[in-house]
Amino acid sequence: AAGVIQSPRHLIKEKRETATLKCYPIPRHDTVYWYQQGPGQDPQFLISFYEKMQSDKGSIPDRFSAQQFSDYHSELNMSSLELGDSALYFCASRRAGGPLDEQFFGPGTRLTVL
């Protein structure tokens, strides 16, 4: 069965650089969630999209922006990277019309900021 795809899987950046993380949800999934998991931390909700519109926003820094495209994939853009942005970034998706509690997680993108 198809799963959530995240790319790249690993990313190394320098401070003050920019990074773009991509998420490809499972086919026929119209909702995407982004979570950030710092080292030794629990995942924290960043932002979500439903039908290409932002549906909720969590503790996402102003330096970060995200969007969902017409094919439902989503991109998380991170600028002026800081050491504290080093984390595992998860994307999860939910099926259109599916159970409200359902979220399928991708494998994550590990971002390291040097």
Place this chain on the structure above:
Amino acid sequence: AQTVTQSQPEMSVQEAETVTLSCTYDTSENNYYLFWYKQPPSRQMILVIRQEAYKQQNATENRFSVNFQKAAKSFSLKISDSQLGDTAMYFCAFMKLYYGGATNKLIFGTGTLLAVQP
């Protein structure tokens, strides 16, 4: 705001034995779900079990079962016949349900690192 608390940072259990992981949460909502997620060394988030708040019957998935005490806001996970592959970080999570929308974000606890010893 909802909070999820896991008071056991680490636990250890012998293979084939039973272990219980604790979780408490705080909410004023009536419609919500509770989850246990497993995160092995690969860091993949794997759903273990889910419980709907309006259901009194405790959820069970093979060797995994929960003890859901709604009044006490407690949601513990019992793992029976522990296996080496159960070694992982376990996160308890809460989700408030919004009908008609998609803002059903997960709120996680700080996790319990479970080590299954041979």
